[in-house]
Amino acid sequence: MSDAIDLTRPIQVPEKPALEGLEKKWSGRWDADGTYRFDGTKPRGTIYSIDTPPPTVSGSLHVGHVFSFTHTDIVARYQRMRGREVFYPMGWDDNGLPTERRVQNYYGVRCDPSLPYDSGFTPPEKPPKHPISISRPNFVELCTRLTVEDEKAFEHLWRHLGLSVDWTRTYQTIDRRAQRVSQAAFLRLLKRGHAYQLEAPTLWDVDFRTAVAQAELEDREQPGAYHRVRFRRPDAGFVEIETTRPELIPACVALVAHPEDERYRPLFGSEMLTPLFGVRVPVKPHPLADPEKGSGIAMICTFGDLADVTWWRELSLPVRAVILPNGTFKPLTWGTAGWESIDAAGAQQAYDQLVGTPSNKARAKVLELLRESGDLVGEPRPITHAVKFYEKGDRPLEIVTSRQWFIKTMEFRDALLARGRELTWHPEYMRTRYENWVNGLAGDWCISRQRFFGVPFPVWYPVRADGSLDYDRPLLPDESRLPLDPSTDVPEGYAAGQRDQPNGFTGDPDVMDTWATSSLTPQIAGGWLDDPDLFERVFPMDVRPQAHDIIRTWLFSTVLRSHLEHDVLPWRHAAISGFVLDPDRKKMSKSKGNVVTPMALLEEHGSDGVRYWAASGRPGTDTAFDPGQMKVGRRLATKLLNASKFALLQTEPRGPVTAPVDRGMLQNLAGLVRFATEKLEDYDYTAALDQIEKSFWTFCDDYIELVKSRRYGDHGPEPAASANAALLTALSTYLRLFAPYLPFATEEVWSWWQLGSVHRAPWPLPAELLAVSGDSDDSRVFREAEHLLGEIRRQKSLHGWKVKTPVHVVFEGDKEKLAIVRLVEHDIRAAVTAVSLTFRSGPSFAVIVEAAEVAAPTPEPRA
C-alpha cells in the first residue's frame, strides 16, 4: 500500500472548530518559528525574489492595499510551497511630500530651512492654530518620528492579513541604506554622464514651490475662456490671436502661425506690438501651429504651457519670465534690456497693477485693461479645457525657469521599449501602457525637488570670490562617505567654516524626487552596496507586483535605473493588479470619502474571508468592493474546518484505495492539481482558486455524502479502509491547494494532524495522487456517481420527499452503463436511503425513483 499520509503524531481535532482568533494565533507562531524567514544561503536558481511595493506610510492603508498585497502573497506562498526560497521583503515609502504634509498637519509645524536646529524642540500636545516654524533638521526629526509609528501600525495590519513577508527584512525609503543607494546611484549616473544639471523651464507647483516631473502630471478639466486679443503692427493693421491666458501678454515673446497658412504668410519676419505693453515681437512660422485652432495664429509666452516651451526652444526665442516660484507676478522695470517697449511708462503703469498677484487675479486685471484699451475683441468665450496639475496639487502648474537635476531618458527610448518587450507582463496588455508612456516622453526626467524630507543630493558647489556659485564644477564626495547631507557635511578639502563664504562652498539645497529613490527598490532591498552576496542571489528579481496607475512612474523608472546601472531588466515578471472599485464603479479613494478601514474588514470577515475576495481580482482587472464575497470566503474557510474535522474523526481502518469511486475522486483531484499549478505558474491565481473551490464543494457535497456510511464500516472493513485513505489523501491535497489563499484556516487544520507548517509543505503533485489511486482510469465512475446522486436527489425533491425518505430506485439502461452503476451501488444506496436498487436493461438510460412506504403521505407534486 502506498500511504503518503504521515499519521505519526496524535490527531487532535477541536470539538467546535472556529476561525476566531486564528490570525493572532498563527501570525505569532509564524513569527516565532521563522516560517517565512529567507535563507540567504540557498543557490540563486532556487530563489524567488519579490520587489515588494513600499506603501506610502503617511496615511492609512486602504482596501486597495489589502487587495493587491494579497495577490502578491498568494504568489509568494505558492512559490514557497513549490520549493523556491522566497525573498519577500517589506519596504515603507516614507520620504517625500505626503509625509511632509502629514507631519505639518499632525504636529502643526512648518519647515523653514533658514532657521537653525533647536535640539530642545518638542511639538505641542495639540497642533496650534498657526503652524510653528521649525528648522529643517527638526522637521526631518518629526517626519522620522511619525513614520516609525505609522510603520508599526502597517506591520500589524499586514501580519493580521497574513502576508508571508520576512519581517527581518524591512527598509524605509528614507533610511540610511536607501539614502546611500540613492546617492551612490546618482553619483554613478553623474560620472557616466547620465545625469546632468540644467537651468531650464520646469513644470512647477506654486503652492509646494517645487519642480515636478512629467510623470506626476494630471490633467483636470477646468472652466476657462478664449479671449480674442488684438496685436497691432508698428505701422498699420493688426492681427487677432486667441488665448486662454491673457495675463501672460507681458511675457509674450513672439507670435506663431503655420508655415503654409496663407492668411499669415505675409507677416512672417515682420513684428507686431503686444497690447498694453507695446513690446515688439516677431511673427514666426512653425509647423506645430494649427490653422484650425483659435484664429490660427498664437502668442508664445514664457511660459504658458509646454507648447510654448517647444516653440521657445525651437525658434530660439528670448525669455521674458513674469511669474515667481510662488505663483505671483514679479516686480520688473520696463524699458530695460529684454523689456523694451515703445511706451515704457505705459507698460510700467499697466504691469504694476499685476505685481504680487497670482495668475487668476492678474487675468481679471489684464482683461479690464484690455477692455479699456480696446484690444479685447468681443467678449471672452467660456470653454472647458484640460489643464495640467501636479497630481497632489490644488492649482494649475506654472512653468518656471530654474536649475534642476535631470536623468537622461530621451536617448534611451528605444532601449527602454526593448526592455518592455523583454519583460513578461501579467496581463500582457499592460505592456501597451508602458509603451505609450515611453513613446510619449517629452523630456528627460527631472529628479530634484525643492523640498525637505527626502534624500539630499550629495553635492556641493564652490562659492566664487564674488559670492556667486560655480555650478559647472560641483564638489562630489567619495562613495565611501555616503550617505551624507551637504547641508551639514563638508566637502573634501574644505573646512566647515567655509560654508557659504566667498571662496568656500555651499551645499545643494534640493532633495531627490521620491521616485528617484523608489526606482531603486530592488537595489535597496537586495543589498546592492552592503550585501553583494545577497544581491547576487536575488537580483534581477523574479517579480514586480504593482498597480497599473504607477506604470509610468515606478515601473518605468525602475526599468530605467536598472538599465542604466546594470544593463539588465530589474525583474522577469510584472504582475499588475487592478483597483478596488466601490459599488458605483468608481475608484475607491480617500477624497471621495468611501474608504473602508481594512482592520475592521479583517475583523468582521476574517483575514481568510477578505483574502478570498481579493483573490477574485485577476491581474489587471479592477474589482468591485464586495463584502458578499468576503462572507463567501469566510464560509469556505469554515467549511474547510468542518470537512477536515469529519475526515480526521476516524482514520482507521485504513488501507489500499480499492473502491473505484475513491480512485476516481483522487484521479479527478490529480487533474485539478495539474490545472491549478498551470494557472498559478501563469499568475492566474483567480482561475486556480475558482476550480479548487468548485472541486472542494463537490468533494464535500457529493463524495463525502457518498462514502459516509462506508467509511463508518457499514459495508465491511476493507471498503472502509479504502474510503479513509482516500479521504485523508484528498484532505492533505485540498489543504495544500488552499494554503496560499486561506493561510489561517489551512494552517489550523494542518496543525491538528501534521507536523510543521502547511506553508512549508510541498505543493501537491498529480503523481502523488495517482500513486495512491492506481493507474486504472476510474474518473468516469466518480462522475457517474455524482450524476446519479444528483438525479435521485432531484427526483426526491420534486416529489416533495425528505432527503431521508426511503425509496426504491430502478436503473434502466444498457449493459455497459449498468456495469458502471453497479460499481457504486452500495454507496448510492446508502447516500439516498434506498431500500432497493433494481437494474434492468433498456434502450436508453433512465433512473426511476419510487416511494418505498405506502404509509408515507404523498404530497401533490409541485407544478
Next chain:
RNA sequence: GGGCGCUUGGCUCAGUGGUAGAGCAUCGCCUUCACACGGCGGGGGUCAGUGGUUCGAAUCCACUAGCGCCCACCA
C-alpha cells in the same frame, strides 16, 4: 485627438467556435452522529447593437453605442 480594457440572469463574475455557467440574492423543502457560517432542489439570461466569416458565433472579423482607464504640444 490617439490607445487599452470592459459590456453575459437582480448583483458580482467565469466561459475564446459545437445545445448558455457559478456564487450571491430569490423561491420551495430538509435540522441536530463534519458543518444552520449547514444540506437538497427550483425559477430566472434573445451573452450591448448592427453587419460579416462559418455547417455552426457569447466566443473570430468590421463598424456603432455606452462605461472605465492610460496617453496627448489642449493657443
